[in-house]
Amino acid sequence: AQKITQTQPGMFVQEKEAVTLDCTYDTSDQSYGLFWYKQPSSGEMIFLIYQGSYDEQNATEGRYSLNFQKARKSANLVISASQLGDSAMYFCAMSQYGGSQGNLIFGKGTKLSVKP
């Protein structure tokens, strides 16, 4: 069965520093997608970044980059130059190709707090 593991329940980072949020996954599928979402206290899930299992380059979106290590089954999120507005819950998620992609599997999340 597919599974996402986020081992850091909470993290602190100083404003303007970089931070890495860990995510490991387990799947027997060859084709899958990996996502990171941000959830502020308001509750809305904000899409940050996506990595396909066949993508050779690590995905980047502005200050967000995904450190994809397929052999280790890890998909860590790196946030550069942290801002106070980055304080939120961060969820790693996975989907599988070859069928419906509507069923994302989420990790338990990491609560990031950015200190001024």
Added chain:
Amino acid sequence: KAGVTQTPRYLIKTRGQQVTLSCSPISGHRSVSWYQQTPGQGLQFLFEYFSETQRNKGNFPGRFSGRQFSNSRSEMNVSTLELGDSALYLCASSPETDLNEQYFGPGTRLTVT
């Protein structure tokens, strides 16, 4: 382009009642998925609809049901509410041509007393 909208945003119901939640996807999106988020279980997939057909279903009891209309708007229904159904219910939509991205609505926070 307007985002995913969910109504109502907050709801308080009594055990045993039923509830209907509504989700309007982004214009042009035909896939709508529903998730339940609780502190204990985290985010769990409920079901997905595409072109008015349920395409995938999570591991939830039959009390949870949904449907999608021809305009892609979706509703989910929970009958015989239990205290454990208190949760944030999130709806997400995806464009037909790019199923990689799911755009979430603000959610409906359901409290069962």
